[in-house]
Amino acid sequence: MVVKVYGAAFTSPKRVLLCLIEKGIEFETVPVDLFKGEHKSPEYLKLQPFGSVPVVKDGDYTLYESRAIIRYYAEKYRHQGTELLGQTIEERGLVEQWLEVEGQSYHPLLYQLVMQIVFNPLIGVPRDEKAIKECEAKLASVLDIYEERLSKSKYLAGDFFSLADLSHIPFTELLVTKVGKEYMIRDRKHVSAWWDEISSRPSWKKVTEM
Amino acid sequence: MVVKVYGAAFTSPKRVLLCLIEKGIEFETVPVDLFKGEHKSPEYLKLQPFGSVPVVKDGDYTLYESRAIIRYYAEKYRHQGTELLGQTIEERGLVEQWLEVEGQSYHPLLYQLVMQIVFNPLIGVPRDEKAIKECEAKLASVLDIYEERLSKSKYLAGDFFSLADLSHIPFTELLVTKVGKEYMIRDRKHVSAWWDEISSRPSWKKVTEM
Numbered sequence: 001m002v003v004k005v006y007g008a009a010f011t012s013p014k015r016v017l018l019c020l021i022e023k024g025i026e027f028e029t030v031p032v033d034l035f036k037g038e039h040k041s042p043e044y045l046k047l048q049p050f051g052s053v054p055v056v057k058d059g060d061y062t063l064y065e066s067r068a069i070i071r072y073y074a075e076k077y078r079h080q081g082t083e084l085l086g087q088t089i090e091e092r093g094l095v096e097q098w099l100e101v102e103g104q105s106y107h108p109l110l111y112q113l114v115m116q117i118v119f120n121p122l123i124g125v126p127r128d129e130k131a132i133k134e135c136e137a138k139l140a141s142v143l144d145i146y147e148e149r150l151s152k153s154k155y156l157a158g159d160f161f162s163l164a165d166l167s168h169i170p171f172t173e174l175l176v177t178k179v180g181k182e183y184m185i186r187d188r189k190h191v192s193a194w195w196d197e198i199s200s201r202p203s204w205k206k207v208t209e210m
Numbered sequence: 211m212v213v214k215v216y217g218a219a220f221t222s223p224k225r226v227l228l229c230l231i232e233k234g235i236e237f238e239t240v241p242v243d244l245f246k247g248e249h250k251s252p253e254y255l256k257l258q259p260f261g262s263v264p265v266v267k268d269g270d271y272t273l274y275e276s277r278a279i280i281r282y283y284a285e286k287y288r289h290q291g292t293e294l295l296g297q298t299i300e301e302r303g304l305v306e307q308w309l310e311v312e313g314q315s316y317h318p319l320l321y322q323l324v325m326q327i328v329f330n331p332l333i334g335v336p337r338d339e340k341a342i343k344e345c346e347a348k349l350a351s352v353l354d355i356y357e358e359r360l361s362k363s364k365y366l367a368g369d370f371f372s373l374a375d376l377s378h379i380p381f382t383e384l385l386v387t388k389v390g391k392e393y394m395i396r397d398r399k400h401v402s403a404w405w406d407e408i409s410s411r412p413s414w415k416k417v418t419e420m
Contacts, residue, residue: 049355050315063303065310072303089286090271096278103313104275105260145259 007032007053012066014170014207016054019070021203023081067103070163084163091158098156098164109139110171118178143184143191150190165198217242217263222276224380224417226264229280231413233291277313280373294373301368308366308374319349320381328388353394353401360400375408383409
């Protein structure tokens, strides 16, 4: 049964694509046009009641929330492709810790920057420069902690690539491109080396070519 | 080795206490006085560089982020106490989905209400009534989706209690007490029954008596 990934053109669903490629799992994508409001259609809301992307259908099984989906496939295909959860329960604990840091401390700030700098101008909403400055300052503090961590281990959860790193890739790509804040990565030696490492993975190249 | 839980008097760390009690794991609590700034002390920042609670020390192993800690103990002591991850990989997928919904869609709104209604008055910051109204409306929409879900299964991830339900308890207790919005739970028949069920667990009684 081929996994169907809905809304693959958008940023959060790219976490799922990255994971499926790393694990060598066959999938197909199903477009969801957010600009036409397809994510608010009755059929789509049956799959994903919050009206957001991604959602996957795998036979009769439906799952949403990108970080839940990547955990599910990393666990289900534990012994296929890249090991993304660490080798031990303790390593997995650290993977979970840094996945939570991404979800709770990194992503919300970056998401606000994307909304302010990339999305709002598209819909004619003026940028809120004060909000942008505040977000940027908070994100700088978070990245200072990453810098300290990455001075001690090659990846976030240890010396192994994991879901914790993977989950950062799609939105960090926006930070260094469309948001125009690449300096936030480049000014931090270890964060910069980590970003080069994780963004040069063949899985991410494949996703960006899709 | 007894697990040490730092900052147990605060709301997020109660997720950890609930989990440890459900699993029958021995622990002791280490006070962290946020009002005295102990969470920003150099010693504490060595344990938790973001300066937030909780963090656990378990022998040489240190872990932070409440939802990462509960996943770690639910996995490590899988066959002891209450099973909190479901029986199958598919059930665990749904547990992860609803844990993510809690972390990404439920908690941020409830946290803002707690800050506006409970915390800000304590430090002399006036309530922002517009922000409160917006949060409340968004939380109502989220709870409508919970109501629909809970009309089909007793708990969020299925007909079994899990980390997904557990993770909601500490802040929902604030919603119905200090935030003064119990009606948001009571106006929804299935959410109300679910709240009665999960908040009457002996583990939560123990936490509230601590």
